[in-house]
Amino acid sequence: MIRTPLRPLARILDARNRGENPDAIERENIRLRHEDMRDRARRRAEGRLLVLAVMFFGAFGVVGGRMAVLASSEPGEPRTSVAGAQIQAQRADIVDREGRILATNFDTHSLYAQPQQMVDPETAAEKLAAIFPDLKQDDLLKDFTGKRKFLWIKRKLSPEQKQAVHDIGEPGLLFGPREMRLYPNGKLAAHVLGGAGFGREGVHAAEVIGVAGIERFFDERLRDPARAHEPLTLSLDLSVQAAMERVLYGGMKIMNAKGAAGILMDVHSGEVVAVASLPDFDPNDRPAPPVSGSPGDSPLFNRAVQGVYELGSTFKVFAVAQALELGLVSPGTMIDTTSPMTWGRFKIRDFHNYGPELSVTKVIVKSSNVGTARMAMEIGGTRQRSFLEQLGFMEPSPLEISEASRSKPLLPKNWSELSTMTISYGHGLSTTPMHLAAAYATIANGGRRVTPTLLRTPDAQPGERVISTQTSAAMRNMLREVVTDGTASLGEVAGYAVGGKTGTADKPKENGGGYHKDKVIATFASMFPAHDPQYVLVVTLDEPVETSGDEPRRTAGWTAVPIAAEIIRRVAPLMGLRPEIEPAELAVIRQTSN
CATH class of the missing domain: 3.40.710.10 (DD-peptidase/beta-lactamase superfamily)
Incomplete structure (x- = not known):
């Protein structure tokens, strides 16, 4: 930047020769310099305000978009897990030496409740106790009328049970898709297969993990998404x-x-x-392990x-x-x-x-x-x-x-x-x-x-x-x-x-x-x-x-x-x-x- 002197010598000498006051030249240069400084400061402030406004609009747009997504989706049960980690539900089949199924996957549903959305908690508790004899009506009513915003009712449902719950017509009773492990031959080779259960759980999926037997021994192999299409072939003959x-x-x-x-x-x-x-x-x-005897x-x-x-x-x-x-x-x-x-x-x-x-x-x-x-x-x-x-x-x-x-x-x-x-x-x-x-x-x-x-x-x-x-x-x-x-x-x-x-x-x-x-x-x-x-x-x-x-x-x-x-x-x-x-x-x- 070229700085203009306040009292340029050539103009001062010229003004004296004409009998003018040289101080007027200095005052005019000071005025012009101050006006230029004000213009630059104004332009800098306006630029900063524009950047800040864009940032505020962007932040409010992200928050508003996230709120819209949450408002349009079903709430999930909070669970302790690594941030961003996904639940892997798929699990490879287990077959005998002839390719006959010993363990496979079965699509079903879980049942959960959002008490704040319930219209008639008392009727819902009564009818659920009738569908599921192992549930107690008083306990359900206590949960439905308490301060809880989310609770699991049943981890696995049969198609008949799902339809019966659906017929209750209660908006606070919701279903979540599940993939569960199925052993189509019942007790056959039970000790070899061992069994599987749910690990991490969410509304839309549950992690199926091996708890005993060959299901536990080869748990990582069976849960590997890259090998989900490849059955584990055993030496057993069904x-x-x-x-x-x-x-x-x-x-x-x-x-x-x-x-x-x-x-x-x-x-x-x-x-x-x-x-x-x-x-x-x-x-x-699978029964629970004994605690005595x-x-x-x-x-x-x-x-x-x-x-x-x-x-x-x-x-x-x-x-x-x-x-x-x-x-x-x-x-x-x-x-x-x-x-x-x-x-x-x-x-x-x-x-x-x-x-x-x-x-x-x-x-x-x-x-x-x-x-x-x-x-x-x-x-x-x-x-x-x-x-x-x-x-x-x-x-x-x-x-x-x-x-x-x-x-x-x-x-x-x-x-x-x-x-x-x-x-x-x-x-x-x-x-x-x-x-x-x-x-x-x-x-x-x-x-x-x-x-x-x-x-x-x-x-x-x-x-x-x-x-x-x-x-x-x-x-x-x-x-x-x-x-x-x-x-x-x-x-x-x-x-x-x-x-x-x-x-x-x-x-x-x-x-x-x-x-x-x-x-x-x-x-x-x-x-x-x-x-x-x-x-x-x-x-x-x-x-x-x-x-x-x-x-x-x-x-x-x-x-x-x-x-x-x-x-x-x-x-x-x-x-x-x-x-x-x-x-x-x-x-x-x-x-x-x-």
């Missing part, structure tokens, strides 16, 4: 599951058992084709993966398999079975007196505690523990349901020589039926470790080798003989060559003070067909009593075995296994003519 549960339920009632568990597993892939725990529940209406008394308790039991003589298979693998014995080796066997002040006895000695095969067939304990002494505690660890008995089952990870086997604090002997026949170490099924699959499939899974895995790779194919073949022959000539004679199923081992363990008292004399856990771990096993089946009964004879019978041979046989008879054809004549041993074949 038809086989239904058949197993029906037979198991009938067997549990006939044997007067408190509970039961059944597991059917592919011996090569570890896929669980069916798994059941009884008593069960309907995941569509034993957890095992609740229908929510999954005996297949949460039930940690001493599984008795089913463990003898592992002691014999290890002794064979180490070269300590062969199937025909004679073992001292003189009973009782004394160790310090403890005595180990057999259920029957089997004489002074039995072959290794007969130790399994007759189920001799003494014979198994003597082999365990030769193996030693260190090697026994290492072998059981290879079979997966030291850690929780890796099965893909949330409850499995919390069920760790109970091991002895001090793995003494006595523990080594008792563990060899299934006492002193507690584990789940799922652990047992996976270990039997390892023994049956040629010696490769099996990891149980509930996912369909057609390209499953063999696990690490635990025993040789020769040891596996020898054990299959022994287990077959248990059914044909041993404690599991009621387990024979024509055309399917069942092999297996029974186990009957006294049930420990809940207070830790020893064992019950008249309560047992009865287990039958089987495989079929024994000459080329495809599946392992484990059946466990809690406190069974067979009462058809003069004396009550509790052993697995009388209780668990016939139930397992009936399950095999029902499910084997469903899985495409055709009955066939069992191949004879080569030594029996004779040439009769040229």
